[in-house]
Amino acid sequence: MNPLRVRIVGGSVGGLFAAALLRQQGHDVRLYERSTGGLAGRGAGLVGQRDLFDLLRAVGCERVAQVGVVAWERIFLNRAGGIDHRQKTPQTQISWDHLYRTMRGKVADAEYELGRAVRAVEQDEGSARLLFEDGAVEEADLVIGADGLGSVVRTAVVGDRSANRYAGYVAWRGLVPEGELPEAAAMLLERFAFYDMPRSHALGYLVAGPGAETEAGARRYNWVWYRPIAEADLPAVLTDAEGRRHPFSLAPGQMPRDVAERLRRDAADQLPPPFAAAVAAEPRPFLQAIFDYEAPEMALGRVALLGDAAFVVRPHTAMGVAKAAGDAMTLHRQLTRHDRVPDALQAYNRERHPAGAAVAAYGRRLGATLE
Template identity: 55%
Template sequence: MQIAVVGGSLAGLFTATLLTQDGHDVAVYERSLHGLEGRGAGLLGKRETFAILRAAGCEHVARVGVVARERIVFGDTGPTIDQRMPPQMQLSWDSIYRVFRKRIADGSCVLDRKVEHLREEADRVVVRFSNGSEAAVDLVIGADGIASVARAAVDGQAAANGYAGYVGWRGLVPERDLPGFAASDLLERFAYFRMPHSHVIGFLVPGPSGETETGNRRYNWVWYRPAVEPTARDEVLTDWERRIHPYSLPPGAVSAHTRDGLVDDAKRLLPRSFAAAIEATPQPFVQGIFDYETERMTSQRIALVGDAAFVVRPHTGMGIAKAAADAMALRKHLASAPLGEALQRYGRERRQAGAAIAASGRELGAHLV
């Protein structure tokens, strides 16, 4: 079967890898010019993430992680250390991306190819690109994230994202750049601090090339802050060239003035160690927090995976795991039933799972607005 995967982030690469292994002719179309390496941060290892690594023959990536065995919670009376926390594996988005990208042949992963429209016909889907060219395939996998074009073809007018009223500031800093007092508090631990309508977390992840040796890892932090009104959101998502981005600002896009304000706020509002980690981050980035739940996971010849189907709040730690589970479920059903029936089975299974994760995320983020 000829399959077009729209979107070359992890959801797309997961799905393309598994379906290529099953003998399908798969092409991945990614709109960015150079691919997505370097755009991710740290993530918590979940059962589904480890399962897709096994399914793809990439189990070695599960060893490229950092384990936290303690939790430190900052409060009004100082930090509390919980030594009873179950071990938590923390992985690098970039390491996983790099390995799965190598699983796709260069000729099968087409960069700088933006999909503009999908047209379903009785026995095919016609993919139209922004350069005017077209491709006809048997099946389209919509893995194009929060700004999905494929979603609109499946879910129609219901395809808009809902802003949740807050943003997540993020950063990755080499552990050696943390001052001694901050390193003593934060390294080797999962760290947390909560205040009204805001909280911050942090944990170690591997270095940029998967390094796990002490001294070569990175500290990953996330600070959730309210920006309730659209004008406040737009101000946060304005880059150094004064352009407003709809969903996020990547590393390097935040202006020096905005970064200085973030550092000043951290010194004023956060525990000293967290403030030091933020000050040590030269290029923070920011993500608007949105919700979206698809009414349908599939149409006749289009299936949605990852954030194209459900945009869930990052507090769940399930974004990548959900994409992995989508990819594995789609593979399972395509291998066991004719296309139409397989897509129906996939849609029933994964819509229920996606809705449960989305509900959990809304509950976890309710105190932030």
């Protein structure tokens, strides 16, 4: 296929995966990210999967998979904080931040624009067009929607069938520097820890430091507490300290102080002491509401969806990044096999839609007890 003008909406790892592969193929690639400050520092750890390893190998970055923290066993706590069960299943948590920075380095600064919000995508037989919030319009041969849960590109592919469905629960989260973790939580280190209760689930593990540090003392402890929230109460839960309502999540520092204090009290009342101590040590907890979405199609004409823009999968699967990598690899491969963009995108859809649907279904099964 001749070089294409490829425009990618969304500058997180999914968009960067596609950009790195398509730049190697000789295409004119540009990414537009709506956030103004960039995405570095927003991630914790991720589980490596085959599709991610394959992509890193394809772009010459296999070393990224070697930067992580090993949890040497899994432990399942009881309410008193004792260990009811343990499994010798070592697992490495790869650094999301290091992965993002490495992939970002594959794209020139002039090809990655921050603060450029796309409000819609249109297309006809000959081209696709990005319509920006500032009134600008840009034509492309191929538009890739890698803009995640709140995708604006979906509508160009699936019309009015683009709404996410709330799953009935949220993830309260924290990322505590290892040196600030109290002694009461020390037993959680070097392990993947779990605690189950009716319609609720807590877990935690060590991840690399913000600069990909993996030595003891420089790492961070990542904890997650899944709890049910009625849909009618969700708007209030997603209102930040300044009274602004957010559609999907609250970032560190946005949670109202009284809500964070109530979270700590609830943790002390309901979680094993080590987990309660880890929650108490987080000064700026954050929040992620859990949603589902399955696109009926992943592509139409000259527009393709990738990653969470196509299938929002629940975090229990630990497969979101790997799924985005698989999407990017398949899209790249189909563009090399076909002379026409619409033909390549239909082949992409045929191959990846069943894979996305399978991961989404797996996530719903894992989260069924929390709904």
